[in-house]
Amino acid sequence: VQLQASGGGLVQAGGSLRLSCAASRRIFSNNGMGWFRQAPGKEREFVAGISWNGGYTDYADSAKGRFTISRDNAKNTVALQMNSLKPEDTAVYYCAAARSAVASHIARGYNYWGQGTLVTVSS
Secondary structure, eight states: OOEEEEOOEEEETTOOEEEEEEEOHHHHTTSOEEEEEEOTTSOOEEEEEEOTTSSOEEEOTTTTTTEEEEEETTTTEEEEEEOSOOGGGOEEEEEEEESSSSOOSSGGGEEEEOOOEEEEEEO
16 A cells, blocks of 8 residues: 555544555655545545645645644655534545645646545534
């Protein structure tokens, strides 16, 4: 398995969750990483991205101020801390490894995907 996401679950609105993604070193070391999500009946959308060295992060407007992406290059992991969760954050969350050293907003900018972890936020 190249990417393994974990940390999803059921949480009440206003609560927090921390997603984690473990990657193989081969696809992690020099690549940007991103988190996407897909809600039922909707297209997959970008949530957050981080450059290969963590020096640059980017967020969807819906995530700004509430979510924080980080990476630990020594452990080949990327995390998404989600605070102040809302019911509209309910989705399957996917981590992905970018084709380049930076993280794209576009799904085709990524060539490795994790299996997804379900986040459900109740009102």
